[in-house]
Amino acid sequence: MSGNHFQEASPSLFRFDPAADDVQPVDLPARGASEPSYIKDHRARLRDRFMQGGAAAMPDYELLELVLFRAVPRQDMKPVARRLLDRFGDFNRVLSAEPARLADVEGVGPAIITxxxxxAAAAQRLARSRVIQRPVLTSWAALLDYCHTAMAHGEIEQFRVLYLDRKNVLIADEEQAKGTVDHVPVYPREIVRRALELNASAMILVHNHPSGDPTPSQPDIDMTRRIVQAAETMSITVHDHLIIGKDRELSFRASGLL
Known part of the structure; x- marks a missing residue:
């Protein structure tokens, strides 16, 4: 975002213009005029309820409103929150939606998307901090939480590799590829090459199924076997391949596929 030039402007409210990219300003009659009391009171009530009861005390649309308050001041965000949830289904899928799809929703522009x-990035960073540079096999629940936070609600398939050292400490978490709603290109040689660059001794493969069903396809099984074979030639162990669905995950090792 550019911000090289600033100038003082009179206070403004906001309104929707469906033909515009974002919320449009509407000048208030006088400098220093406050936002309408019903909006101010509503925002205060939501913030108080959040601080007293946390996210568990709020439905998705209200939690989403709280996020949108920061992007667009002085406007009722409930209609925008409702439209986002109607389009994407739940709070997590809104956060995970591609920017181009978010922009298709009326009233959503660059400020809201950002x-x-x-x-979304903060949530992923927090979950990642609980597993990076730690022994993965003794913090498995935290690893699964991180994978779900990062991938469970994506609209396209993503393929990640978690690289481990000789003590099974997670030393790198890297997205290898993005694909379509039901396919992602994976290159075993590139995965093994990167493991050698990192001096990794083991790997955990992770990818998501946007359909929500983590059941592996035959191409998933075949691809995993190719990666395992390529890794074995360099004495690198593949501990597991996790497929992340919306509400659960599937472990190749636990399912007898690895």
Whole structure:
């Protein structure tokens, strides 16, 4: 975002213009005029309820409103939150939606998209901090939480590799590829080459199924076997391949596929 030049402007409210990219300003009659009391009171009530009861005390649309408050001041965000949830289904899928699809929703422009992506990145960063540079096999629940946070609600398939050292400490988490709603290209040689660069001794493969069903396809099984074979030639162990669905995951090792 550019911000090289600033100038003082009179206070403004906001309104929707479906033909515009974002919320449009509407000048208030006088400098220093406050936002309408019903909006101010509503925002205060939501913030108080969040601080007292946390996210568990709020439905998705209200939690989403709280996020949108920061992007667009002085406007009722409930209609925008409702439209986002109607389009994407739940709070997590809103945060995970591709920017181009978010922009198709009436009233959603760059400021809102940026705010949503900041929240999504913060959630991933927090979950990642609980597993990076730690022994993965003794913090498996935290690893699964991280994988779900990062991938469970994506609209396209993503393939990640978690690289481990000789003590099974997670030394790198890298997205190898993005694909379509039901396919992602994976290159075993590149995965093994990167493991050698990192001096990794083991790997955990992870990819998501946007359909929500983590059942592996035959191409998933075949691809995993090719990666295992390529890794074995360099004495690198593949501990597991996790497929992340919306509400659960599937482990190749636990399922007898690895």
């Amino acid at each position: 705010e949503l992506k900041i929240v």
